[in-house]
């Protein structure tokens with residue numbers, strides 16, 4: 001892997017702390033974005049079956065010339081495929097589309113509690129890890145009680161929980177549960193889907209450091225030890241989002257960003273009430 005921060009996971013593996021997110025990126029665009037990211041030093045790509053671009057991600061990886069074993073690839077089990085046997089099948093389909101025989105990380109995308117299947121799905125992920133199809137396994141959008149339930153029933157901890165997280169929605173309570181359970185925190189929509197880029201506080205800090213608002217936000221995630229997966233399909237922005245290792249936020253910056261937390265700052269769906 002190229003030189004960049006990594007986070008140690010509870011299964012003794014590690015993950016590059018910055019990855020490229022590829023939600024809302026069609027296959028042909030994903031090829032270009034993934035190749036651009038890997039050429040710029042990224043070694044971590046975050047996709048999902050529901051994004052419909054696993055094939056493009058696989059093509060981008062091969063086009064980059066970077067060896068597969070140098071790259072950390074995450075994909076996710078979609079809600080319709082929850083359940084033990086269907087999760088095993090869904091993983092095989094994802095591997096085929098990606099053109100790889102393992103993923104570095106396989107996640108349950110949403111707990112989708114109304115289906116009552118996330119525990120069976122978790123048992124399938126445990127099997128996939130035993131079989132070597134997923135090197136690490138984790139979850140996304142899980143609450144503390146759901147985390148405790150799957151750990152209690154299987155004795156296997158997710159390595160991380162990928163959740164909506166940015167300065168306007170900081171998930172402090174859930175992060176405490178992650179610390180208590182030894183689970184890493186991964187931030188989705190780390191730039192607030194672009195909405196935080198025009199924030200005056202973020203802009204002020206960016207001007208002070210001669211950096212861009214996106215770089216300040218990504219630095220905030222890194223400084224909090226979150227794993228961060230900013231999405232861009234724009235090669236210049238992809239490079240910009242990775243060029244965050246030559247400055248640090250000071251205490252005052254961090255204090256100002258931490259103060260943006262808001263009870264109604266959520267942008268995406270609430271996992272407890274989502275019905276998909």
Ligand SMILES: NC(=O)c1ccc[n+]([C@@H]2O[C@H](COP(=O)([O-])OP(=O)(O)OC[C@H]3O[C@@H](n4cnc5c(N)ncnc54)[C@H](OP(=O)(O)O)[C@@H]3O)[C@@H](O)[C@H]2O)c1
Nearest residue numbers: 021022023188189190191192193194214230231232233234
């Ligand atoms: N597990 C889940 O349920 C879940 C949910 C949502 C997202 N995710 C993951 O998290 C990733 C990131 O979240 P996200 O895609 O929602 O949003 P995001 O990364 O917070 O923001 C992406 C938006 O910001 C723009 N952008 C990126 N870098 C920029 C820069 N340097 N300057 C100006 N604009 C910039 C992008 O535009 P362009 O692309 O046009 O450049 C895009 O519109 C996703 O791609 C996906 O992998 C997971």
